Amino acid sequence: NEYADISLKDIDQVSKSSFPLCMRHLFEKLREDHHLKHGGRMQLGLFLKGVGLKLDDALAFWRAEFTKKVGAEKFDKEYAYSIRHNYGKEGKRTDYTPYACQKIISSAPGVGDHHGCPYRHFSEDNLRAALGRMGLSSRGMEDVMDKVRNKHYQLACTLTFEAVYGTSCDAGINHPNQYFEESQKILKS
Ligand code: SF4
Known part of the structure; x- marks a missing residue:
């Protein structure tokens, strides 16, 4: 829809102005710890997809944070798959919806x-x-x-x-x- 389209350069500003508390918290923790456990990656990842973050931007976003802690190879092997999966690009290719x-x-x-x-x-x-x-x-x-x-x-x-x-x-x-x-x-x- 017309409101749902955020790009990477806007994401920090938009997280402060428009995210509900649950997502602000996950976003801040990710920026702080450069990591989120599975439940957090799912909840925030699907939300970001819902606000219009494109798959390529999502991969760049998660990669930039995670690779401050783990190697790029580990990111690609262990985490990139599930991000593509959330976007319906892997596995059963289900297009997963953000959590209510x-x-x-x-x-x-x-x-x-x-x-x-x-x-x-x-x-x-x-x-x-x-x-x-x-x-x-x-x-x-x-x-x-x-x-x-x-x-x-x-x-x-x-x-x-x-x-x-x-x-x-x-x-x-x-x-x-x-x-x-x-x-x-x-x-x-
Ligand atoms: Fe608000 Fe719903 Fe997020 Fe709870 S889960 S903070 S009620 S938007």
């Missing part, structure tokens, strides 16, 4: 994993710190934490969206790519 919130919320990240939904999987302290970095006021933060305590994670994300962009989101957030698209609509209007 429900799937992400019900995932079970283990130690060292960064996938999942921060509203569901972060400690309260970490979540508050992350919301502070997104610019939420203390009032806005309390509203979000209230939804989290009641296990209404998608509503917590919707309130975050509304606080960040200063506008209502009546449909509610149910998909990270929907969050991205709604955000781009606002920022580009």
Whole structure:
């Protein structure tokens, strides 16, 4: 669609302006650690495909980070396949779709994993710190934490969206790519 097309040169800026918290977190961890475990690579990789990152750009993006830690040969052998796979270029050639919130919320990240939904999987302290970095006021933060305590994670994300962009989101957030698209609509209007 008209909003879904990001290129590599824009990706850092767009990650800060339009990614939901789950994807901001994965993106920042990847930039920081130059690595993500399988669950994180799937969750972020399919999301990026959904926002319009082309396969060649995706390969360049992951390769640039991973090869700060592993050799290019190891990257090509162990990781490039699954990126092409996500784009339907390997194996059964299924064109995999990005994960919806429900799937992400019900995932079970283990130690060292960064996938999942921060509203569901972060400690309260970490979540508050992350919301502070997104610019939420203390009032806005309390509203979000209230939804989290009641296990209404998608509503917590919707309130975050509304606080960040200063506008209502009546449909509610149910998909990270929907969050991205709604955000781009606002920022580009
Ligand atoms: Fe991501 Fe959905 Fe959780 Fe928001 S509610 S952080 S979009 S998984």
